Amino acid sequence: MSSFALAWRNLVRQKRRSFLMIAVVTFGFAAFALAGGFIAQSFEGLREGTIKSVGDLQIVDRRAVGKAEEATLEYGLPDARRARALAGADPDVAAVLPRIDFVGLMTTGAKSVPFLGVGVDPGPEAAATLVPELIVSGKYLSGDGGDGVVLGTGLAAALNVKPGDRVTMMATTPDGSLNALDGIVTGLADVRIKELNDRYVAAGVGLVSRLLQSGDTVSKLVVFLKPGANEDRAAERLAKAMAAGGYPIVVRHWRELATFYEQVKLLYIGIFGFVGAVLVVIVILSAAIVMTMAVTERTREIGTLRAIGTRPSGIRTMFLAEGVVIALAGCVAGTVLALVVRAALNASGIMLPPPPGATHGMPINVKLYPLAYGAGILAMVLTMAIASYFPARRAARLPIVEALAHV
């Protein structure tokens, strides 16, 4: 008879107590698996969303890193058509999007509001990023953008404009003179972050270049990779190809660009770690009580087993095995519970609050993360083993004569 079979029989003998302990592990495991899955899923969503806004990689002038430009396009990439072709030649690159970052003042005559502008190539921009999906009225830019501009809903409200209205943009050119140009509002976008929504302007690179009188220079190139591409290796090749083409650039990864991604990740890990620690403490405390009761109740049995030749380590193994069997039984029941809860949540249509930095929530959709379940089993088995260890050690160290005389 194996230690586990014996452990199982001893657990069955104490039905009520074993059931309660297994129930504790079941709920602990289910909470762990569901929370773990939810957080893994949140990371994945956050990562995808982040990449959709900043790209997998960005190609920028070396001098632009960590420094603010004193003049618009001070550290721009000249001859952008050639730069795009160079980057686009890489086999892992799916799209190269030019971007021109600029600031200015938007006016309707009656009112002027400062804005944060971005010059884009509307076709690839629409294909690769989320912004076109955020249009709440009117349309996104089409073709090369023409005279069209897209405004954040907050900015549009401040200026009291709607699609079809004419607006005037004023901006400082790289050589320091002031220039103004008219645009036609094609659509309004809700870009989810309030501060940005009040300032957001997008226009075709053509219109922006005319406003800034900046020729074929862009602020940066945003690179999207093909699915499954190796980000690090693609970045290395791009850096080499661009350097060979005479561009003094660096290739930046999405992770460096989205500083808030790491912060949110830390926040989630902190919450998850706290919940996990509370669960572990609850399981350890209740298991330690249950195992101590078992040892006390079976003191004479322990004395008998020791007398007839069981080594101290054998006694320890016996009680540790009981803890592990409880853990495994709880994990089996917990898996069933987690799957049922997951199905119920997904069918419920409950709306989740928006993640940090966003304005929209989403209906709950808990994905199945086998890794969270695997980690849950490991955590529960370890927890029960730790909780059983001290009672088991006490049992192994009982003086035989005292244990036999125990009533």
Next chain:
Amino acid sequence: MTAATGGPLVEARGLSRSYRLGESVVPAVRDVSLSIAPGEFVALRGPSGSGKTTLLNLLGLLDRPDEGTVRVEGRDGEALTEEERSDLRRDRFGFVFQTFNLIPVLSAEENVAYPMALAGASAARRQERARELLAAVGLSVKLAVRPDLLSGGQRQRVAIARALANAPSIVFADEPTANLDSHTAEEILDLMRRLNAERGVAFLFATHDALVVSRARRVVTLHDGAIASDAAS
């Protein structure tokens, strides 16, 4: 067992053991020297509190003396680690208790097989020998029954079969008949006598039951923790 040819099986020299009760010290066994030869059938007699259990525990390597030595087949019990003493009890000793002390979650057959599993016997070997021993104690029909469904006499038979599982050289029995009615007690005694004769295994009983004493071939009498007499009967 090739060692100790003709030598004693268990030999105690100058054993003393006392218990601390608060401030006072209660001497339970005082300077006892005793030697048991292979195949003996010995009763350890004395009134309640005379130190029988304490002495049996010392001889069975369940406890350690304050003074003196216990040698088992020539080996000094004090020089052994807990693990070595466990293994020695498993391989050379059997134990029978007043309260039977079977493992409640195991069937009769599994209880008997348990010490063999500790010794690493194969499943087939364990089953074969457990059945043979249960047949020898007259319980062939109770193999799969758990202890709580057995009578006192039947439980003690299972316990005796378990004590013999690894073919020990001696069985220690502390008041083995005290929880049985006199008729059953007699049956159990006859069984142990028979096993002693057939298998050559030595028995040492602690008892104050006159019936048990009358069946012994040698009677050691304890008084206040010391040997008052040691005689063949």
